[in-house]
Structures are given as structure tokens and as C-alpha cells.
Amino acid sequence: MPTLPSGLLGDLDPTSDRAVFRQIADQLREAIDRGRFREGEKLPSEAELVDHYGVSRMTVRNSFSILQGEGLVHAEHGKGVFVRPRPPVRRLASDRFARRHREQGKSAFIVEADAAGSHPQVDSLEVKEEKASQDVSTRLGSVRRVLARRRRYLLDGRPVEFATSYLPLDIARGTPIAEPNPGPGGIYARLEELGHHLDRFEEEIRARMPSPAEVKTLRLASGVPVIHLIRTAYDTEGRAVEVCDTVMAADAYVLSYQLPAT
């Protein structure tokens, strides 16, 4: 086992109140922040740190688990612990549903990702009628059953977003909206063709840690939160015509909104 380059990491302060594993985590964090370890680079192995600090292995692992919780590092079984690379972020602008973006044949996601030089994919397509949850029912104005459209978005093979659209059956049933591929411009284009002219959207944004199911679906590393966005689309008569529930890997997104200062 190669010994640790001296000077890379400091020593422990036995007089400090701070727990040993926190001191080790502090030193590793600082080294990462200062760029002594770069993105994707391997940190010293547990055994090396055990030697360097003269502590037991569980103490070192405890330090790593702190950094993992902060989303700074991730462990790979059999390989080592690595500085977590920051993925390229997808910027969602508040005008992303403007009519002018709805002209092309491909979905906004595909067009935008292609432009950014990434390889986009959409999978997990599921379209079915189901009972509306309490929340969705309230937002759509007390509907019992809805058409649900589920899909997962991937960039360069990595899942980044999982979204479900809910539409009242009297609007969607028997229309292209109920097809797996609703056609150019997506369901908003279809809604307008069907006479439901869109007036405004309302978006609610939360952030939280993912459920185990979300970790699985989005292949999330530990220490990565999700952004939970719920969008409601209203037509010009003030009726809610769609609710879209989206869960995004928070390390892959920046949301951007333009607000008038009225």
C-alpha cells in the first residue's frame, strides 16, 4: 500500500472538542475545496487514512459518510472513494413552454439537449387512465379519474428527470394526447388544437431528499436532493387542464424565471 504524500493532509488535534471523524472529514473537505483533489479524482483509501491518522477503519468510514451526505464524494465498491464530479446542468427557462418553442416536430427536451451537444433519451413511457390522487384531483377541480402520462428523461444515458402529466378524461380521452406519442409540439400543442387555449401556468417548487424509489429511478448518488416541481396549466377560461408532476435530480438542473416588476 502506497503511503500518503506528506503535507497533503494535516494532523489531528487531540485537544480539540471536535470528534476525530469530523476533523478528518474537515480536512478532506478542505482539501477538496482547495482543489487538492479534483473532480473525479480518487481520495486516499480507507487503509491509507487509517495509517496516516492512526485511527480505526470505522472512524475513517464515518468521515467518508459525512462527505457522502454532503454530496461531495461517492464510493465505488472495489475501486475507491472519488470526488463527485458536477454534471453539466440543464437550464430550464421560464419561457420554455412559449408557443414559439412549440412549432418544431421534436419535444422541447430533445431539441434543447441536441443543441447542447448531449445525447437525449426519453423512456419509461406509460400512458393510462387511473384514479386521481387527492392532490391532483384538487388541482384539476375535483375530477375523479385522469389520464396519466409518465416518462423519464435521460441525458447521455443518465436519468435526470421523471415526470407525470395528469389530464381530465373529458379533455384527453380519445385524442392524440392519449397516444404514447402525442405528435409535434407535445400535449400543449394538442390541447390548443382541441380548443383549450392556454392562458397561464402555475409552478410550485420544493426541494427534499429523494425517496428510495426516486433514488432507484433517477440512479441518484447519496447526498443529491431532488427538485419537485408541480405545474398546473390553465386555459383562457380559467380551467386547470393539466397537472404535471416532475421530480428532477437537483445536481442536473438550474431553474430560471423571468418576473415582471409590476
Next chain:
Amino acid sequence: MPTLPSGLLGDLDPTSDRAVFRQIADQLREAIDRGRFREGEKLPSEAELVDHYGVSRMTVRNSFSILQGEGLVHAEHGKGVFVRPRPPVRRLASDRFARRHREQGKSAFIVEADAAGSHPQVDSLEVKEEKASQDVSTRLGSVRRVLARRRRYLLDGRPVEFATSYLPLDIARGTPIAEPNPGPGGIYARLEELGHHLDRFEEEIRARMPSPAEVKTLRLASGVPVIHLIRTAYDTEGRAVEVCDTVMAADAYVLSYQLPAT
């Protein structure tokens, strides 16, 4: 030590591939989700779970640390492990900076919290001139130095938000904006009085795990992400007149935006 009520938690599956500590975490998580343990309620102690499952204490603690990372529970030294209560959320509407909200003498935060029946506070007031960071400088259009206004917001004694406003010196120096208390309507009202008529805001939203400093300032429990919001205010001439950098405890906020479907 009281023995665990039978039936509350299941048994382990020795044939399962799933690690023991994950199985225990699964069972606790499910019990919480089903409401068998309510918000704020104490979970079985480590010793009780050691007895119930016949595993070592570190294994039980490992299970708890999973649930802590998910933000489901929090431990209190000397007391026990508790289901983390969901605090009341503060809803931020996208029209919160509209002029009509700027008339009253008190800040938007105080007015809104009072209306919601909470006890609001603002502290950590710091107003000083400093060197602009690279990011702030870019956003404000290559300024070197800025006026920085820092403050922390609390609801019912709990810190929920930490914000810093940056303004170019040529706008803010020597004006009420450079005073600790800028007066009724806040700095946006002062900006308009000084002839900088606000035209629009741009808000960028990210979510991530907090830094140790943010954990301290916002007294965050583990497993609680932060929402990082950067707002830039533009005047009618298109000049950026303020950048506000805000870090919010994600469990205390829902952001809401109204978007036209143009």
C-alpha cells in the same frame, strides 16, 4: 428497558440479499410512512432494536443513519430518535415583489409572517462595502466593489433563510440603502425613489446539500437540503441594479411562480 410491542416491526429475512441494516431501515421507514410512528414521536431506542432484531448496536445505528440521510428522522442526544416533524412551509409567490406589496412600513417578510400567525425576526444584520465576487461582478455588469447587505430571517425562533443583497456602489453609497434599516418598503422602494425604476427580476434556483457553515447558520437537521436562489433586479434601462443571493432551508419553503403561456 421496556420490550418492543410485538407486531410493530417485522422480522429480518436471512435469505435476502439486502443488507440487514437496510432491511431494518426499510421496516422503520414503512412504519413511519404508514403512520405507526407519528411526527415528533420517538422511535424505539437503539437498545430495543438490538434486542428485537438480535443484531449489534452498530447495525441499528447504521439503519438510523440511512433514515437521517433521507430526512425522515433526527436523533437527540440523551433523549432518543424521533420522526422529524414537517415544519410549516412558507409559500413564496412570484408577485411577492410587486409594487403594491411595497407600500406598507414593514418588510414583506414581517407582514406575511404576522398574517400567518408566526413570530418573525430578522437578525445578523450586516451592511458593508466589499469586493464583488466573480459571479456577482458578472451579474452586475463588471463592478469591482459592492454594497453587501446580509440578514437572516427566523420564524418562531427557527432560522429559515439567509440572504445577501449586492448593489453597485454608485447606486447605493450614501443613500438609505446603505443604512441598516433602509425604511418602509425596503431597498426596492428606495431604488425606485432614487430613479432606478424596476422593470423585471430574474431568479435562478438550485437545490443542493448545505455546507457546514449553512448547517450552522440555519441550524439545519441532517437530511435537509437548501434551496439556493439568486435574484437579479433590472431597471427599465436594462441595467442590473441588485443581486440577491438567498439560501433557504428547503423544508420550510415552497416557491410558487405564475407564468404567462405566451
Next chain:
DNA sequence: CAGGCATACTCGTATAGACGAGTGGGCAAG
């Protein structure tokens, strides 16, 4: 009755050891 202390229970920190499993490189056999 009031105050203080002892105690039991809680989680926090740390050690030492064991075995398992994924990865990758080198060496030996074909």
C-alpha cells in the same frame, strides 16, 4: 416541601477484528 444528587437510560465516539465481494493487474499455463 424544596433542592440536589444518584442512577438509569439515551445517543455519540472510538477500537479491533472478521469475513464478503467487486476490481484490476500480474503471472502462469496452455
Next chain:
DNA sequence: CTTGCCCACTCGTCTATACGAGTATGCCTG
């Protein structure tokens, strides 16, 4: 040279133990 195995190194899981420190309760003392 290629194939396949072995081994070293990595992290993952689990046990058993020890002591420290915060909390709450009840008893004992004044």
C-alpha cells in the same frame, strides 16, 4: 500470444466492546 486464475487492494457488512456525555426521573437529604 492468449487465456484464465490468483492475489492484492478496494469498499461493504457485521460483531463485540468500551467509555463519554446529555437527559430525565425519583429518591434522599436538609
